[in-house]
Amino acid sequence: MRIPILAGNWKMYMTPRESQDMLAQFLPLVEAVASREIVLCPPYTALSAVGELLQGSPVKLGAQNMYPAQEGAYTGEISPKMLQALQCNYVIIGHSERRQYFGESDTSVAEKTKAALENGLTPIVCVGETLEQREEGLTEPVIEIQIRRGLASITATQYEAIVIAYEPVWAIGTGRTASPEDAQHVCAFIRTILASLAPAEAQKVRILYGGSVKPENIKELMNQPDIDGALVGGASLQAESFSRIVRFEEQ
Ligand SMILES: O=C[C@H](O)COP(=O)(O)O
Numbered sequence: 520m521r522i523p524i525l526a527g528n529w530k531m532y533m534t535p536r537e538s539q540d541m542l543a544q545f546l547p548l549v550e551a552v553a554s555r556e557i558v559l560c561p562p563y564t565a566l567s568a569v570g571e572l573l574q575g576s577p578v579k580l581g582a583q584n585m586y587p588a589q590e591g592a593y594t595g596e597i598s599p600k601m602l603q604a605l606q607c608n609y610v611i612i613g614h615s616e617r618r619q620y621f622g623e624s625d626t627s628v629a630e631k632t633k634a635a636l637e638n639g640l641t642p643i644v645c646v647g648e649t650l651e652q653r654e655e656g657l658t659e660p661v662i663e664i665q666i667r668r669g670l671a672s673i674t675a676t677q678y679e680a681i682v683i684a685y686e687p688v689w690a691i692g693t694g695r696t697a698s699p700e701d702a703q704h705v706c707a708f709i710r711t712i713l714a715s716l717a718p719a720e721a722q723k724v725r726i727l728y729g730g731s732v733k734p735e736n737i738k739e740l741m742n743q744p745d746i747d748g749a750l751v752g753g754a755s756l757q758a759e760s761f762s763r764i765v766r767f768e769e770q
Pocket residue numbers: 528614686690691692693694729730731732750751752753754
C-alpha cells in the first residue's frame with residue numbers, strides 16, 4: 520500500500536511573513552486529515568520560519584533544490600546537511616524549471632538524488648517531456664532516459680526511499696492538465712521502467728503527477744492506479760485551494 524503524498528512547491532513565492540499567514544489558515548484545515556503525507560516546499564528563505572510553524576503538525580517540510588555536497592566553497596548553494604538541520608524531510612530534485620533555466624542535467628539529478636538519500640532526505644525526482652517532444656511522439660523515450668540516467672547513482676534497495684514526480688512541462692503553470700488517462704499512462708510506464716531497474720521495489724515507489732493540479736481535477740487524478748499523489752505549484756500557495764487538494768476525496 521502506497522501512502523499518498525500531496526506536496527506543495529511554492530517556487531519563488533512567499534516571504535516568511537506571507538508563509539506564516541498562509542499556514543495560519545492552512546494548518547487548521549488539514550490537521551484532522553489522515554492516511555496521507557502532506558509536504559510543503561517553501562523557498563530557502565522561508566524554510567526556517569515554516570519549519571518552526573510545522574512542528575507538532577502532520578505537515579512535513581521539503582526544499583526545492585540542494586547542492587550534492589555537505590559543505591564547501593560553493594557560493595550561493597545549500598547543502599543536505601543544512602536542510603537536515605532545519606528538519607527537512609524531502610527535497611525536490613531536477614524540477615523542469617531547474618533543468619530549463621539553470622542548466623540541470625540528468626547527471627546532476629543523479630548526484631543530488633544520491634546525496635539526498637545519503638543524508639536521510641527523500642528525493643522527489645522530477646521528470647517530464649516538453650510539448651515539442653510530446654508532439655513528436657517522444658514522451659516515453661524522453662522519460663525513460665531521464666529515469667535511467669537520473670537514478671543511475673542509486674542501488675536497487677534505495678528505490679523504496681525515492682519519490683518520482685511526473686510533470687509534463689507543457690502542463691506546468693499553463694492551466695493545461697494532462698488528462699487523468701494520459702497521466703496514468705505515463706506513470707504506469709514509469710513504473711515499468713522502475714520494475715526493470717529494481718524489480719522488488721517498483722511497486723513501493725510513490726509516483727506523483729504535477730502540472731496545473733487544482734481542487735477540480737485532483738480527485739480524478741488520484742483515482743488512477745499508478746498516481747500516488749501530486750506535486751502542486753500555483754494551487755499550493757493558497758490555504759483554501761491546497762487544503763482542498765489535500766482533502767481530495769471530498770472534491
Ligand atoms: O512543482 C510543481 C509543478 O511545477 C506544477 O506547477 P503548477 O501546479 O503551477 O502547474
